[in-house]
Amino acid sequence: MGTDFCITRTKDGEDMVLTIDFESDEAIYVQLRNQIIIGIAAEQIREGDSLPSVRQLAENIGINMHTVNKAYSVLRQEGFIKLDRRKGAVIALDIDKIRAREELKGELAVILARAICKRISRLEVHELVDEIYDYYAGKCRE
Numbered sequence: 001m002g003t004d005f006c007i008t009r010t011k012d013g014e015d016m017v018l019t020i021d022f023e024s025d026e027a028i029y030v031q032l033r034n035q036i037i038i039g040i041a042a043e044q045i046r047e048g049d050s051l052p053s054v055r056q057l058a059e060n061i062g063i064n065m066h067t068v069n070k071a072y073s074v075l076r077q078e079g080f081i082k083l084d085r086r087k088g089a090v091i092a093l094d095i096d097k098i099r100a101r102e103e104l105k106g107e108l109a110v111i112l113a114r115a116i117c118k119r120i121s122r123l124e125v126h127e128l129v130d131e132i133y134d135y136y137a138g139k140c141r142e
Contacts (some may be wrong), residue, residue, distance in 0.1 A: 016045055020061055028063055032071040041136040051089040
């Protein structure tokens with residue numbers, strides 16, 4: 001199947017672009033989780049927006065409903081969404097900066113260890129971090 005681009009609508013009528021690679025070793029629910037987080041950072045979806053229902057998103061992407069449900073569950077546990085009986089999954093950022101910094105530190109530790117093993121320099125890492133951060137901060141948008 002390969003990489004699939006899916007444009008789906010949130011319950012609020014906003015377009016949301018998801019990229020799922022069906023040939024990736026990364027689990028589809030993890031890819032979906034990551035794509036939603038990227039959508040939040042890129043402001044494709046915003047605080048208070050309702051995500052598509054589990055059934056609707058599963059049908060749009062062509063995946064099992066349990067996969068979407070798992071991605072939504074992880075996003076809820078990580079403080080990106082809340083589940084509302086009337087609105088479904090709603091973007092609701094839990095801004096616990098101390099916890100977020102600790103989680104980021106743990107994730108970065110592995111990423112930086114991999115970079116060192118691949119002989120990627122400190123300068124190259126800093127350049128990549130600045131590039132990605134600037135993109136999501138809106139400094140490089142056209």
